[in-house]
Amino acid sequence: MKKRINITRKCILLTAACGWFSISQAQQMSCVARNDCGVEGAQPYLIKGENYTLPEKFTGSKEALTCNFGGTVIYAFNQMDINAAYQLEVVYLADSEREQRIVADGNEVQAPVVLQAGKEQRYRIDLPKKAYAYGQLVLVFEALKGPNALVSEVNLYTNSSLKTVPFEGDKKADLVHTQSYVVDTTVCAEKVLPVYSVKPSQVTGVYQPLMSLNGTWQFHEKPTPDFYQSFQTDKGWKPITVPGEWSMQGFQVDSATFAGYQTRFSLPADWKGKQIKLRFDGVSSESIVYLNGKEIGSHMGGMTAFELDITQALQPGDNLLSLRVRSESLADMLGSLTQYAAHQLGGITRKVTLMAVPKVHLSDMRILTDLDADYQDAELKVYTTVTNQSDQPQKDIHLQLTIDGLPVDLHAPVPEIAAGGSWSGWISGKVSNPQKWDNEHPHLYTLQTSLHQGDETLEITEKRFGFREVELKGNRLLVNGVPVKLRGVCRHEVHPLTGRVMNPDLVRKDVELYRSGNCNFIRTSHYPPCEELLEVCDELGMFVEVESPVCWIGHHANENWKRLNYRDPKYYAYVLQANIETIHFYRNHPSILFWSMANESYWNKEFAQVEVYVKKADPSRPHTFHDQAYGGFNNQGSTAPIANIHYPGPDGYKVAAKSERPMIYGEYCHLNVYNRSELVTDPGIRSDWALALAPTWENMYQTPGVLGGSIWSGIDDIFQMPNGDAVGYGPWGPIDGWRRPKPEYWDMKKIYSPIRVKTTTLSPASTFTVEVENRYTYTNLNELRINWQFGNEKGVAFVDCPAGQNGQFTINVQHPEQANGLYLSFVDPRGFVADEYRIPVGEQSQNVWAIPSALPTRLKEKKDRYLVSGPHFTCEVSRTNGQILSLKKDGKECLVGGPWLMALPLTGGGCYPNHNANTPIFNDLCTEWTVSSTEARTEGEDVCITVQGSYKEFKGNYTLRINASGEIAVSYTFEALQDVNPRQWGLVFEAPASFDRTFWRRDGLWTVYPEDHISRPVGEAALFYTGLPETIHPRVKPSWAWSRDFNELGSNDFRSTRRNIWYAGLKNEDGNTVTAVSEGHQHWRSWLQQDRIRFLVADFVTPGDEMFLSSYYAPYRKPLKTGDSIGGTVKLVVGESNTTQE
Incomplete structure (x- = not known):
């Protein structure tokens, strides 16, 4: 009951x-x-x-x-x-x-x-x-x-x-x-494809069939409604560079307002009778096009190309081309473009081209290569569309296809084409063992397609392509039958002065930098790139994921979705358009491995329907969708054949190992950026990033289900606006906007390296044997040149070691006693140094800093201070605060303050595009120091001064052990009075401003670094480098290395933490030094503090508080609870340099 x-x-x-x-x-x-x-x-x-x-x-x-x-x-x-x-x-x-x-x-x-x-x-x-x-x-x-x-x-x-x-x-x-919806799988992708006429290289009767309209146009921020009726000359119209963003050229356009563009052009006389096409590679983000006062077309979408036939609107002589352009649009919102860049992206932002083609011409070409089961022979398949734009039927047309360097000569008759009609069809032929395209051997052929009518050649087109095949097998992606591992970066199109607008030289520089940095993969986040990037990737060898300009649909990062329904079908006509335009414009590039439908968006029925079109538009490649393949956030069950995860953390590979699909880390190992105060204080934080990337990449490499990943991000995203503002997400790339390598670049290069030298030490001998692992995908190491140097001896070595295997090689030297390190440089057959190593040989005595012999030291007590003295040595210590007032060696003052306790808390920040040039320094010492007692005594030849006291945050004591030889040892113990999660703790000292150079020798993560890298194992850095301006102008390209940039604390090089020092110190122009001597377990940082130089000798350092790296850095943290103790011993030596370094 x-x-x-x-x-x-x-x-x-x-x-x-x-x-x-x-x-x-x-x-x-x-x-x-x-x-x-x-x-x-x-x-x-x-x-x-x-x-x-x-x-x-x-x-x-x-x-x-x-x-x-x-x-x-x-x-x-x-x-x-x-x-x-x-x-x-x-x-x-x-x-x-x-x-x-x-x-x-x-x-x-x-x-x-x-x-x-x-x-x-x-x-x-x-x-x-x-x-x-x-x-x-x-x-x-x-x-x-x-x-x-x-x-x-x-x-x-x-x-x-x-x-x-x-x-x-x-x-x-x-x-x-299982999905909660049903999609229509019978749709026809051909019906939604845009028209991109095939660019001709030759047109009969035409000297040059292409004309660029790049250059200086006229611009108005708020033109009259009928401005396009005539060429405007009033004072409101000003010159503007095309391609270009208007914001980056100092113009201000009201939100959601159409600005005006105009230019005039005349066609060559030999273009008469031809069909004239006008192609915009990108207009951001909504445009209406007028020619000679008539509207001829419009387009939505700032990062995809569109083409207009302008033949009927042309007139003899000058022609007036006008555009209305609006930055804010549905395309801009669905791509989060302006929001992401934190400024208007409006403008004609990519190249503008006129083309003259015959009335009967090629209006589409798709090149496919199908390799046989042995990946040797190939079948070339070319889909062409021939369009007749004359007013009469056309017949007796045929196509001829040839390939440079190959015995290929294909012919195909074209049936009669009605006026205004077109014909489409496949032309195919067998090709015996062509050279294959892969990223390590980017062999390109040129396909020449000739369109004939009777005995007349109408036009010839030329397109570079490669024989390569992409396929999925289980949870692996194969290129030419070989599983690939993608060592990638996410790349924005960005330049500090031109915004999202790139020139061809800059594009090539990017690919060269990433390739030299041992990347083999670029994700074009979060929009398709300019066409020139893919041409360079084809040529130089770089795999690419091309992303459509769709970003954050439904995602909280785009605040529009707080009030809008992201599932509303009205948004997805543009999403479909953006994907299809992306695929159809770029499809013939062999460098493209797969497409991305969107970035960090919420999967739903409408995306699933778009996916059907994507599959049909390009069956030769897979695609992905950047959501989360597992977990509770943004995991709506997308069905893309390549699974995606962003920021999977250190253990993501364990999940990927079980995945039925290849899993790409779409974004991972985010560089430091949101811990802004930490970064402006201590650039050395950037080198700690390797502690996250190195183990993560190793696990990715060893896990078959992990396709690879794209580091976020590949380049800084900072825009230096003409009004002096700096906007964007910030310095999150291994290269900066000026294309200067930052510290992370070398770490990325080393971690992504396809070369692993397994030999870590060598004993002196006349023959050295070096073991090596080959992590290339296709390259035998016998294709590389190995340059070596041992003292004054040099040579070249080779090793036969297939891709994915281990091998060894030997080096013979005549004088094994002349050096203590063997230097190796591995030169990639594409012309850059893939990796460098220095293998220690025998004892490494250069790590030792000679400690001077002890001298008799006297103590004298005064009312307010202790006087410590000896031969050519004096030191004054305050009895009030227990700190050094002055320390002189050989008559030169070397120390003027300290020790102070520093326990600098971790200081992070939120994920916002709020970069600015005025981020505050965070470099605080512990506060409110009060001394409870001081005691001085003589012990042997030393003087010892013990100080008891407390800060607001800690209480404890330290003992100064001072010797007239110039050696000072400070032992300290402090107890926490409150909880703190420190980034660094240790003792801080102060030297005169004349000690404006720091030097060091340390254990580096790598055995070789560039000479200007802040983490080089041995080096010297200036407080401020000569030859630089007094202030850095943000809109002037630096001519110096990134490490020489500076702020009020000094140069990046001077103020970076040096981990694991054997010794580090300061020196002045006379050679006087203050040196911290250690055994590889302490850390050094120096900076300018008003008119003096301060330095920290830290017994604890942990990476910075970047929110995206917290799980990677958790093992390195040491949060302190109230009552916890910290301590250590700092050993300083003052005097002239007496190191035994090389």
């Missing part, structure tokens, strides 16, 4: 929550499936969803406090009775507000419901029989708004005696990809 009362009471509560249903019906039904979501072993029907337990602050039933969550959560039930009635009971308890629904077999089972934070909500739903018409019930809990979907209980009731059972094995695995 008690049980029945509880059931009845529960039903009444359900009635209040959900509406009326029959109490008697509920009593007749029994529960045949229970799921306590989020509890292992208690959710047998779970197919997809992460487990989670709500924090203790939330109240609810025990079952409600655990849940499953994800973009979609899936439960499935087998052996349903199709003739019985079923009810579904679900319980929700959300930690934040969200909206979700339940769908089964495309049918909405529960209409969208808003889940309120902290409120337990229970529903009982009559299931429609069509939801389980085939004896199976698959429930998809789908997030509509908010972070994800969740559910705490899923229970199934029925009046049937048939027992429901869970799915198992492969059938269960197949259900993970």
Whole structure:
């Protein structure tokens, strides 16, 4: 009876929550499936969803406090009775507000419901029989708004005696990809393809069939409505460079306002009678085009090309071309373009070209190469479209295709083409063992296509291409039959002065830099690149993922989605257009491995429908979609053949190893950028990034399911506006906007290196044997030249070691005693140095700093200070604060302050495009130092001064052990008075401003560094380098290395932390030095503090507080709780340099 009362009471509560249903019906039904979501072993029907337990602050039933969550959560039930009635009971308890629904077999089972934070909500739903018409019930809990979907209980009731059972094995695995919608797979991609006429290299009767309209145009920020009717000359019209952004040229256009462009051109006389095409490679982001006062076309989308036939609007002599251009548009919003760049991107931002083609011409060409099973011979397949724009039918047309350097001569007749009509078809032929294109051997052929009519050649086109094949097998991507591992970066098109507008020389520089940095892959985030980039990647050898200009649809980063419904179909006509224009414009480049449909967007039915078009538009390549392939955030179950994950953390490879699809780390190992104060204080933080990348890449390399990844980001994203503002996300690249390598560039180069020298030390001998691992994909190391140097001896070595294998080579020397290091340089056959190593040989005595012999040292006590003296030595220590007032050696003052305790907290920041040039320094010492006692004594030949005291943050003591030889040892112990998570702790000292050079020898992560790298193992750095201006003008290209940039603390080189020092110090122009002597376990940092030089000798250093790297850096953290102790001993030597370094 008690049980029945509880059931009845529960039903009444359900009635209040959900509406009326029959109490008697509920009593007749029994529960045949229970799921306590989020509890292992208690959710047998779970197919997809992460487990989670709500924090203790939330109240609810025990079952409600655990849940499953994800973009979609899936439960499935087998052996349903199709003739019985079923009810579904679900319980929700959300930690934040969200909206979700339940769908089964495309049918909405529960209409969208808003889940309120902290409120337990229970529903009982009559299931429609069509939801389980085939004896199976698959429930998809789908997030509509908010972070994800969740559910705490899923229970199934029925009046049937048939027992429901869970799915198992492969059938269960197949259900993970269940979608809540059905898409139309019968669509025709050909119907939505744009027209991009094939650029002719020759047209009969025409001297030059191409004409550039790049250059100086006229511009008005707010033109009159009819400005396009005539060429404008009033004072409001000003010159502007095309291609170019108007913002980067000092113009200001009101938001959502159309600006005006004009230029005049005359066509060559020999273009008469030809069909004239006008192509814009990019106009950001909405444009209307007029010619001679007539509207001839329009386009939406700033990062994709469009083409107009302007023949009918032309006139003899001068022609007036005008454009209305608006930066803010639907395309701009769906691409998050202006928001991302933190300034208007409006303008004619890519090249403008006129083309003269015959009335009968090639209007489409698609080049495919199909390799045989042995990846030796090939079949060339060329899809062409011939268009007749004359007013008469045309016949007796044929095509001829030849390839330079190959015995290929293909002919194809073209049937008669009606006036205004076109013909399309494939032309194919076998090619015996052509040279293949891959990124390490980027062999290109030129396909020449001649269009003939009778005996007359109408036009000739030339297109470079490569024989290569991309395919997926299991969770691997193969190029020419070989699995590839992508060592990549994400690349923005950016320059400090021109914004998102690039010139060809800069594009080539980028690819050369990335290739020399051992990248083999570029992701074109978050839009397709200028055409020139892909031409260079084809030529130099670089794999590419081309992304359509779609970014953050549904994602919280684009705040428009707080008020708009990202599932609304009205947005996806443009999404389809953007994807199709991207594919069709760039498709013939062999460097492109796969397409990206969008960046960090929320998958839904409309994206799934776009995907059908993408697959059909280019069946020769796979594609990806940048969401999250697992986890609860932005994981809506996308079905792209290449899975994607952003910022998977150190253990992401474990998940990828189990993936059925190749998994690309679309973005990973984000460089330091949001810990802005840390970076302006200590550039050495940048070198710590390698501690995250190195182990991550090693795990990626060793895991077959990981296709590779793209470091975020490949280049700084800072725009130096003409008004003096600096905007953008900030300095997050291994190269800066001026294309200067930053510290991370060398780390990336070393970690991505295809060369691994396994030999770490050598003993002196006349023959050295070096073991090496070959991590190239296609290259045998016998293709490389290995330059070596040992003292004054030099030579070249070679090794036969196939890709993916280990090998060894020997080097013979005549004088094994002359040096203590063997230098190796591996020169890639493409012409750059792939890697460099220095192998230590024998004892490394250069790491030792000679300590002077102790001298008798005297102590004299005065009222306010201690006087410590000896031969050519004096030191004064305050009795009030226990700190050095002055220390002189050989009459030269070397120290004027310290020690102070520094326990510098980690200081991060949020993910915002809020870069500016006025980020505050954060370099604080511990505060409110109060001395409780000081004591001085003589011990042997030393004087010891012990100081007790407290800061606001710590209490403790230190002892100065001083010797007249110039040696000072400071031992310290402090106890934390409050919690702190420090980035660095140690002792700070102060030297006169004349000590304006720092020097060091340290254990580096790598054995070889560039001479200007802040982390080079041995070096010297100036406080400020000569030959530089007094202030750095942000809009003037620097002629010096990044390490020489400076702020009020000094140069990047001077003020960077040097980890793991054997010694480090300061010196003046007379050779006097202050040196910290260690054994490779302490760290050094120096900077200008007003009119003096301060330096920190740290016993603890951890990487900076970059939010994207926190999981990587967790093992290096040492948070201090109240009562925890820190301490160490700092050994200083003052005097003239006496190192035994080489």
